Amino acid sequence: MTAVVIPIVALDVSDRAGAEAMVRRLGDSCSFYKVGLELFAAEGPSVVAWLRDQGKEVFVDLKLHDIPNTVRGAARSVARHGASLLTVHASGGREMIAAAVDGANDGEPGGGCAILGVTILTSMDASGVEEAWGRSSVTVEDEVLRLAGLVATGGGAGIVCSGHEAAPVRAAFGDRLGLLIPGIRLPGGAAHDQRRVMTPAAAAAAGARWLILGRAVTAADDPAAAMAAVHAALR
Numbered sequence: 001m002t003a004v005v006i007p008i009v010a011l012d013v014s015d016r017a018g019a020e021a022m023v024r025r026l027g028d029s030c031s032f033y034k035v036g037l038e039l040f041a042a043e044g045p046s047v048v049a050w051l052r053d054q055g056k057e058v059f060v061d062l063k064l065h066d067i068p069n070t071v072r073g074a075a076r077s078v079a080r081h082g083a084s085l086l087t088v089h090a091s092g093g094r095e096m097i098a099a100a101v102d103g104a105n106d107g108e109p110g111g112g113c114a115i116l117g118v119t120i121l122t123s124m125d126a127s128g129v130e131e132a133w134g135r136s137s138v139t140v141e142d143e144v145l146r147l148a149g150l151v152a153t154g155g156g157a158g159i160v161c162s163g164h165e166a167a168p169v170r171a172a173f174g175d176r177l178g179l180l181i182p183g184i185r186l187p188g189g190a191a192h193d194q195r196r197v198m199t200p201a202a203a204a205a206a207g208a209r210w211l212i213l214g215r216a217v218t219a220a221d222d223p224a225a226a227m228a229a230v231h232a233a234l235r
């Protein structure tokens with residue numbers, strides 16, 4: 001039997017009205033939402049407060065990457081807004097990850113904001129990694145494992161990676177790192193701009209703790225029905 005996997009719907013919309021409409025459509029079928037760069041840049045922390053008022057958990061996906069002092073302060077601020085999860089780029093380094101963890105623990109309420117390190121974006125394949133990072137001699141899996149090691153030693157709670165790297169990361173790190181898997185598609189769904197995609201059931205079997213549901217749910221004709229299909233696949 002697979003462990004409990006938590007689906008998180010990405011509110012990749014341009015304003016609060018769009019976010020509220022999606023939350024209303026999904027009702028009780030979703031209790032955890034992601035506020036990413038687009039919505040946070042448009043509405044700021046008020047949208048996080050609104051989601052908390054609706055009784056929802058919130059993942060603030062800002063993918064921070066700056067000097068440790070700046071990231072510490074940003075993580076502290078995000079934690080104070082009541083986020084449960086926050087991302088930083090693992091490539092910012094161990095010291096930066098540790099600063100994010102430190103800042104998130106200073107926050108109120110509860111200090112309950114976990115730091116996740118983004119490894120290799122699911123929109124990249126091996127040739128994209130080679131072009132951007134200049135590392136032709138390693139595989140995506142090797143890079144993900146190396147960056148996961150930085151997150152673990154920096155005290156992060158988990159990593160973001162594609163479902164394709166989930167099993168090797170689980171084998172190397174066990175329960176030490178929780179795995180958040182984006183690039184999720186229902187069987188037969190369009191990949192869009194993603195390169196490394198997986199179905200909910202396969203990602204769960206590979207060891208995911210959280211799944212990010214973006215367009216597979218939010219762009220569906222019936223988002224609630226798509227969400228029901230996700231829940232069915234995870235049962």
Ligand SMILES: O=C(O)c1cc(=O)[nH]c(=O)n1[C@@H]1O[C@H](COP(=O)(O)O)[C@@H](O)[C@H]1O
Pocket residue numbers: 010012036061087118120121122123160161182183184192194212213214215216
């Ligand atoms: O950190 C993320 O959430 C993330 C990391 C990653 O490597 N790839 C990735 O797609 N995401 C996010 O996951 C969501 C994917 O959206 P869809 O492609 O519509 O499922 C977006 O909100 C992305 O920002």
